Amino acid sequence: MPYTRDAACGYGKMEQHVNRGERFHMSGCGISLDISLWLSLENYQLTFVSGEGGVGVRVAIIYRLxxxxxxxxxxxxxxxxxxxxxxxxxxxxxxxxxxxxxxxxxxxxxxxxxxxxxxxxxxxxxxxxxxxxxxxxxxxxxxxxxxxxxxxxxxxxxxxxxxxxxxxxxxxxxxxxxxxxxxxxxxxxxxxxxxxxxxxxxxxxxxxxxxxxxxxxxxxxxxxxxxxxxxxxxxxxxxxxxxxxxxxxxxxxxxxxxxxxxxxxxxxxxxxxxxxxxxxxxxxxxxxxxxxxxxxxxxxxxxxxxxxxxxxx
Ligand SMILES: O=c1[nH]cc([C@@H]2O[C@H](COP(=O)(O)O)[C@@H](O)[C@H]2O)c(=O)[nH]1
The missing domain is CATH 3.40.50.1000 (HAD superfamily/HAD-like)
Structure with a gap:
């Protein structure tokens, strides 16, 4: 699935790329996902994934370094x-x-x-x-x-x-x-x-x-x-x-x-x-x-x- 932004958000890379309020859009294989990332706490990131185009996903992923x-x-x-x-x-x-x-x-x-x-x-x-x-x-x-x-x-x-x-x-x-x-x-x-x-x-x-x-x-x-x-x-x-x-x-x-x-x-x-x-x-x-x-x-x-x-x- 290609990202509309360069920054791939594999866990390792996320550390370097994520800024408060940043949004990613992924699309491909008939699926389209919006991923918003922000640093909600000093050391942790909360990610919301929401689906578009008939994909019913609403997932919160909590990531910590x-x-x-x-x-x-x-x-x-x-x-x-x-x-x-x-x-x-x-x-x-x-x-x-x-x-x-x-x-x-x-x-x-x-x-x-x-x-x-x-x-x-x-x-x-x-x-x-x-x-x-x-x-x-x-x-x-x-x-x-x-x-x-x-x-x-x-x-x-x-x-x-x-x-x-x-x-x-x-x-x-x-x-x-x-x-x-x-x-x-x-x-x-x-x-x-x-x-x-x-x-x-x-x-x-x-x-x-x-x-x-x-x-x-x-x-x-x-x-x-x-x-x-x-x-x-x-x-x-x-x-x-x-x-x-x-x-x-x-x-x-x-x-x-x-x-x-x-x-x-x-x-x-x-x-x-x-x-x-x-x-x-x-x-x-x-x-x-x-x-x-x-x-x-x-x-x-x-x-x-x-x-x-x-x-x-
Ligand atoms: O990573 C660990 N898991 C589980 C235990 C031990 O397992 C018990 C829990 O057992 P049970 O699932 O039977 O409640 C805990 O009180 C602890 O003694 C532990 O020490 N370390």
């Missing part, structure tokens, strides 16, 4: 400037696995790594996801050789989570629909998380009513009945036991994004729908999970003997 030594930006700048802004954009709870917190965790991990000039990676993240707080801290410290203790890690993590999670957490596509559907049809549902109960509450700050639809939540980092976090099966077994009729494990269906969580659910003898991030290498786990989906929006309840969407009864 990648923190480098050269531009002097740190991942922490993101939080300072951005949380209120994202909050105002994320008011559409209808649209927007349940909560999209993994990007926030990655930024928090990068802030903890920043003083030691280490770059947080998906390889390390994959090992941490779903784990209890202290176990996740141990992994970060060992993988990057950080000169801090697990207690230091937990203290920093808790401070950052309090600042970041309440305003910035948004629902992932398909999550709200699924929770309301199961609740409406009286299918008992619970949260089984690696987090501390306080973090789970921080994450649901904007979605208290939705959170109330869960019968209970098991939070591995603070629950006295959980000795081992994911990938151990404990949190899933305890979550199942706490339903009034304590269902047999093979009748429980788990929704997971973390590799550790899928391993835990399988070890508990449960069925598991895995919705992995695109950055996760699925490997042989994809064959062991009951079902692998790109998004919860693709979940079809009837495949598991549940009432289909749109069923009024």
């Amino acid at each position: 990648h923190p480098t030594k050269k531009n002097g930006l740190k991942a922490a700048d993101f939080f300072k400037e951005f949380s209120g802004f994202v909050d105002s954009l994320a008011t559409n709870s209808g649209h927007l696995l349940i909560l999209d917190t993994e990007k926030l965790y990655s930024d928090i991990m990068q802030v903890i790594c920043d003083p030691y000039n280490k770059t947080f990676t998906w390889e390390v993240k994959k090992k941490q996801m779903g784990r209890k707080q202290r176990e996740a801290g141990k992994i970060l410290i060992e993988e990057f050789g950080l000169p801090i203790t697990v207690d230091d890690f937990c203290q920093q993590l808790n401070e950052l989570q309090k600042k970041i999670l309440p305003a910035n957490t948004v629902l992932l596509p398909g999550a709200e629909n699924l929770i309301r559907h199961l609740h409406k049809h009286k299918v008992p549902i619970a949260v089984a998380s690696g987090s501390h109960i306080e973090d789970t509450e921080l994450k649901f700050t904007k979605y208290k009513e939705l959170f109330s639809l869960f019968h209970h939540s098991v939070c591995s980092s603070s629950d006295p009945d959980i000795t081992q976090g994911k990938p151990a099966p404990d949190c899933f077994l305890v979550a199942a036991k706490r339903f009034p009729n304590s269902p047999d494990t093979e009748k429980v269906l788990v929704f997971e994004d973390a590799v550790n969580g899928v391993e835990g659910a399988l070890a508990a003898g449960m069925q598991v729908v895995w919705v992995p991030d695109a950055n996760i290498d699925k490997g042989s786990l994809a064959e062991r999970a009951t079902l692998v989906l790109d998004t919860l929006e693709d979940f079809q309840p009837e495949l598991f003997g549940l009432p289909p969407y749109g069923d009024q009864n």
Whole structure:
């Protein structure tokens, strides 16, 4: 698609070319798009794409410069400037696995790594996801050789989570629909998380009513009945036991994004729908999970003997 202006706006080039209020017009392949760019905050750019000629697109793309030594930006700048802004954009709870917190965790991990000039990676993240707080801290410290203790890690993590999670957490596509559907049809549902109960509450700050639809939540980092976090099966077994009729494990269906969580659910003898991030290498786990989906929006309840969407009864 040709631009009517020279400046191609690949992410790398955008840094050099964008000025406040600048507009691009792209056309070709029967599609015509208007892209307006402006620096809405000191270090971030907001892009609106709107379609013309029968193309119904209205997308807001938020772009932030990648923190480098050269531009002097740190991942922490993101939080300072951005949380209120994202909050105002994320008011559409209808649209927007349940909560999209993994990007926030990655930024928090990068802030903890920043003083030691280490770059947080998906390889390390994959090992941490779903784990209890202290176990996740141990992994970060060992993988990057950080000169801090697990207690230091937990203290920093808790401070950052309090600042970041309440305003910035948004629902992932398909999550709200699924929770309301199961609740409406009286299918008992619970949260089984690696987090501390306080973090789970921080994450649901904007979605208290939705959170109330869960019968209970098991939070591995603070629950006295959980000795081992994911990938151990404990949190899933305890979550199942706490339903009034304590269902047999093979009748429980788990929704997971973390590799550790899928391993835990399988070890508990449960069925598991895995919705992995695109950055996760699925490997042989994809064959062991009951079902692998790109998004919860693709979940079809009837495949598991549940009432289909749109069923009024
Ligand atoms: O990038 C990360 N993702 C996830 C975790 C860990 O995973 C938990 C979330 O697990 P769950 O998805 O089961 O709630 C977090 O509390 C944290 O301990 C982490 O440390 N770093």
